[in-house]
Amino acid sequence: MAFLSFILMNITSVGFIICHDHLAKTLIKVKSNRQFINENIEKISKRLNSAFCSGAVICSVAILIVSDDYVPLVLFCFALYITILWQKTWKLYQKI
DSSP: OOOHHHHHHHHHHHHHHHHHHHHHHHHHTTTOTTTTTOHHHHHHHHHHHHHHHHHHHHHHHHHHHHHHHHHHHHHHHHHHHHHHHHHHHHHHHHHH
16 A cells, blocks of 8 residues: 555656646746736645645655555545646646
């Protein structure tokens, strides 16, 4: 379970980082056209990135605090959390 959770966490983290990178590059390209870009999209993108960073910190602290029996559950929950952020980032990217 721990190994599967770790693999799932890494896949979702890489997917989120790639998707957020594409979103950031697209936002940089269209910044010159103010009518096209919505400022809310940029704010949401920044919030998703900070949610990812704070989630990673919370997961790291939780792994240190909980007993060894619950570490796979913490990793799995973090992977689900990142999957939700990934989905939200992808939907935001499709709106552009």
